[in-house]
Amino acid sequence: MRSLLFISISLVSGTLASGFPDLSTRSQTLAACHQISSVISASQVFFPPSDGYISDNKHALVSSSEPSACSVEPGSTQDVGRILQILGNSSTPFGVKSGGHTGNPGFSSTHGVQISLARFNTFKVNTKAKTVELGPSLAWDDVYRRLAPYGVNVIGGRIPGIGVGGLTLGGGYSFQTSQYGLAIDNVVAFELVLPNGTVATVTEANHDLWFALRGGGNNFGIVTKFTFKSFPQGNVWGGAIQYTPGQLDAVKAATAEFGKVTDTKAALITTFVYTPEGVSSAALVFYNAPNPPSGMFDAFLNISILPNDVAADRSFPDFIKAVSVADPPGQRGSFCGFPVTNYSLEFLDAIADQISYWGKNLTALDPNVFVAADAExxxxTVFSHGAPSAYPPDRSLVYFPSILSFTWPNSTLDKTIFHAQRKIANRLRVAALKDGQDVKRAAVYPNYALFDTPLEDMYGKNVPRLRRLKRAFDPKNVMGLTGGFKF
Known part of the structure; x- marks a missing residue:
């Protein structure tokens, strides 16, 4: 059964997408591959059709995978520096992959040189300093599982399989963000390979880079290690509840009422999914203690007639397992964010209406299209836990990072799906304004943003400063050769 909460796509098991650059460009890229192979000492270069090449190019969504000329798995920061120098000097396009869960084509993949951070898998718990060192390639669910014996946790992803690197550099929301802030608010140090090949440890003392790395994506080099603050973690309460289309109104009412909850240990994600029978819904409920206060989630528990996965006094890793169920492999997919300041009943009506309208139209083209929206x-007080950072551009404003999640099997629908997501996001922005919400300056969460989202829509007034910092730390625009949102 498909999860109504999240889309957790199985890794691509077949061939990669076709489409190569012209022969001259590919020849130049292969030359860079061989040059890299000749200078690295703790790394390995792979060519098709080797298993290493396939693994390095594989992404969670087939639409985010591209056939690179070669792939390289650097095993030291010094080799990362050498690789960046070669790529920069030869102007060779490249991709940098952490977990490979981006929904945007070309953001962590490439027709050039694919850099996989698979060998940067540091896991080190410092109980005295109350910190945890993590490599960018680790998956958050694995991190939680390995932290459990220590009785501590860190702020990270909510979906199994998500990599540490991409989520953190984009901001990083978690089930405990209300209590502790974003992932970037809990980083105490970045190990960064700068575009010129030098290695730096970036802390709060490095004011400009510290600001830029926290939410600024991959514009300033390649991060090879994150050091996070840790906090005590006991058992939690929560799980997934699914509903029938006939219970939609009750779920919307319960969601709107939950907006009044001020307990920072509580979290809720309500999902709306199109089905041929109508809009179905689901709730992912969480409380950071063995049991929530009496009655807090009763409105959600009492209306469901379907079995649920909600449990008391469960480990945090066990709770994370309840988040999603894998979909069939080979799916294409895309995300699109629509930030809001309030989930009123009227605005939830607008979300459900848009999912219903576009679900009917898109499934008429292909019944395997999956259309969903999450209210988070x-x-x-969510932005009060950290200092100024690239994202969010204004911590005095409050907005929630809602998301549209679509999957589909056929590449001929790509442009149609992207168009639909843009239309929905625009219509929901209008609906939010009519609802009295101040969303004129609400920043789109970068990790949810569609590939063509303007920088100003994510980073607002920070864009000029981030562009100046980009020029200062990457004057040759080496990181402009890779994918992502570019300053």
Whole structure:
């Protein structure tokens, strides 16, 4: 059964997408591959059709995979520096892959040189300093499992399989963000390979890079290690509840009412999914203690007639397992964010209406299209846990990072799906304004943003400063050769 909460796509098991650059460009790229192979000492270069090449190019969504000329798995920061120098000097396009869960084509993949951070898998718990060192290629669910014996946790991803690197550099929301802030608010140090090949440890003392790396994506080099603050973690309460289309109104009402909750240990994600029978819904409920206060989630528990996965006094890793179920492999997919300041009943009606309208139209083209939207309820103090950072551009404003999640099997629908997501996001912005929400300056969460989202829509007033910093730390625009949102 498909999850109504998240789309957790199985890794591609077949061939990669076709489409190569012209022969001259590919020849130049292969030359860079061989040059890299000749200078690295703790790394390995792979060519098709080797298993290493296939693994390095594989992404969670087939639409995010591209056939690179070669792939390289650097095993030291010094080799990362050498690789960046070669790529920069030869102007060779490249991709940098952490977990490979981006929904945007070309953001962590390439027709050039694919850099996989698979060998940067540091896991080190410092109980005295109350920190945890993590490599960018680790998956968050694996991190939680390995932290459990220590009785501590860190702020990270909510979906199994998500990599540490991409989520953190984009900001990083978690089930405990209301309590502790974003992932970037809990980083105490970055190990960064700068575009010129030098290695630096970036902390709060490095004011400009510290600001830029926290939410600024991959514009300033390649991060090879994150050091996070840790906090005590006991057992939690929560799980997934699914509903029938006939219970939609009750779920919307319960969601709107939950917006009044101010307990920072609580979190809720309500999902709306199109089905031929109508819009179905689901709730992912969480409380950071063995049991929530009496009655807090009763409105969600009492209306469901379907079996649910909600349990008390469960480990945090066990709770994360309840988040998603794998879909069939080979799916294409895309995400699109629509930030809001309030989930009123009227605005939830607008979300459900848009999912219903576009679900009917898109499934008429292909019945295997999956159309969903998530409402993510957080406490209104969510941005008070950290200092100024690239994202969010204004911590005095409160907005929640809602998301549209679509999957489909056929590449001929790509442009149609992207168009639909843009239309929905625009219509929901209009609906939010009519609802009295101040979303004129609401920043789109970069990790949810569609590939063509303007920088100003994510980083607002920070864009000029980030562009200046980009020029200062990457004057040759080496990181402009890779994918992502570019300053």
């Amino acid at each position: 309820l957080l406490d209104r």
